[in-house]
Amino acid sequence: MKTAVVILNWNGRKLLKEFLPSVVSHSQEAKIYVIDNASTDDSVLFLKKEFPQVHIIENQENYGFAEGYNHGLKHVKEKYWILLNSDVEVTPNWITSLIKTLESSPNIAAVQPKIKSYLEKNKFEYAGAAGGLLDKLAYPYCRGRIFDVIEEDQQQYDENCRIMWASGACFAVKKEIYENLGGFDEDYFAHQEEIDLCWRMHNFGFEIWYTFESEVFHLGGGTLNYNNPRKTYLNFRNSLYNIIKNTPKHTNFLILQRFMLDVLASLKFLFAFQIKNFFTVYKAYFSMILNFNKMKNKRKNTFSDVKYYNTKSIVWHRYFKRRKHESSIK
Template sequence: MEKIAVVILNWNGVKLLEQFLPSVIQYSPEATVYVADNASTDESIAFVKKNYPTIKIVQNKTNQGFAGGYNEALQHIDAEIYALVNSDIEVTENWLKPILETFETEPETAIIQPKILDFKKKDYFEYAGAAGGFIDQFGYPFCRGRIFDNLEKDNGQYNDDTEIFWASGACFFIRSSIYKELKGFDEDFFAHQEEIDLCWRTINKGYKIKYCSESIVYHVGGATLQQANPQKTFLNFRNSLLMLTKNLPQNTLFQVLIIRMLLDGIAGMKFIIGGQFSHCWAIIRAHFSFYGLFLKNYKKREKNQIEIYFKTKSIVYGYYVKNGTVFGDVI
């Protein structure tokens, strides 16, 4: 069994592989590097074989999204630690060392996220993960370093190693034994928030999730599905409701779902006022898709759900009513 496998999920991303594979190869001597290809139709596989013959390739037969793509590929990879890395990530020197040290000294830690900065603006945190993720009691995610679309400059304010609620799928380290115990990502999600769901299920099993500031990567973000894409809105709103259904304690589940759906309605009205009608329609579609998947996902619930301490009751209230723009303002 390998100690650590860096697994890059790729779909028609030959340009990204050209740009970002060099840093992964240069700075990952401890790891075996894999490209898990999600049935690309471009020259991705030919490029890797020609230019990086030491990289191992796992070819999925169909594009199963982030969740299904990794679930399929990781069945063929035998390593103690999986490092799941987006194809638009630039890594830095010694990025793996502090991660491996944390896993070795903290057996209760199952998942780790590095510091994720913006590739285009390298002194700022990046949207997808920043300095570690949390959710409020209604399932809205936020990060240290990122509240909604407000991104903080990295002034060393999060140069700590601390416990977090969720780690970003953009650069996600997990013990393979835990991944297998939890049967990986939920493929009903396809893409978006499946990593938060997996983290929540990990916490419900009694394990910890950590942020490691000494490991630094730079993320482009939005390279596969642009931020303004209505399909991204659909997936985020639907998957958040599925995640709540699966993981909230029974005594709060239905109360939270009702309030959450009302808040989603307000978000839809905000999209209408802003002339973003396709995003409002995406929320409506998300709710109907959720209704169709509710019973299936309710049956996935574990017998015991841990009562979670949320950093804040409502990130919506903290941001829009209290005018909080940074992590410290809204918790």
């Protein structure tokens, strides 16, 4: 087989029991792997007993999302990898369009499906929706999701198109390109490592695509819920890392602009009585300062001539112009 579906697991027996049956049922053309990140529950025993057709790769410790995948993927030899969260339900023929898109051009490095909510199946899901985009300050948003506003799927994004980043919840990638670019940055631990990877692909002239012809349903928050301070910290810090590593110029000025807006974000947490999240924003900046030179040294000299952002400020559009849909942003 030329395709591998690869799921990273950590103490996810409950999620595997609920979601893995759909993957097994609808992935006959692929080899299925579960990379176990040194789970302390009975995930591995459960897999061996209930899903003997699934290939298990056991990491020696919990390396987090980025390093956990990098370790496990060393043992996966298929040409195309579909990295899939353990809390995703797939549908019939979900693999076909992903691989067809990858094979349509040597310049296409990765592709994501339409990602909808497992709990509200008429809506897109926060982590990916109909494809990821960035604004100039590296704030991520999606076709179908801008910050906390999530659209219903009314076929408004039913066209295959180029995007800026593919969701870590589910995306297909060419093994050769992933390895040549060094895979996920292990200093991220988790969150936004897929944006960094896609941005590096972009800077080296590769393309990332979205296909509506493949559809999956994501539970979301399976490991950390969306308001968890740890998740907040990683998202803010790693987004700053993305700027340092991947913007072609004016990096320091962009970080200064980001800081002014992130202060407003921290106040929003404060007024919502999310005190831990309020302090977490500044903790992320402190960590960024400590690691600035380390991240800067990871910069490559190759930057794409094509701009990385679709709008200068998604914050301006969402909170000042009150625009809630990506289609209304120019």
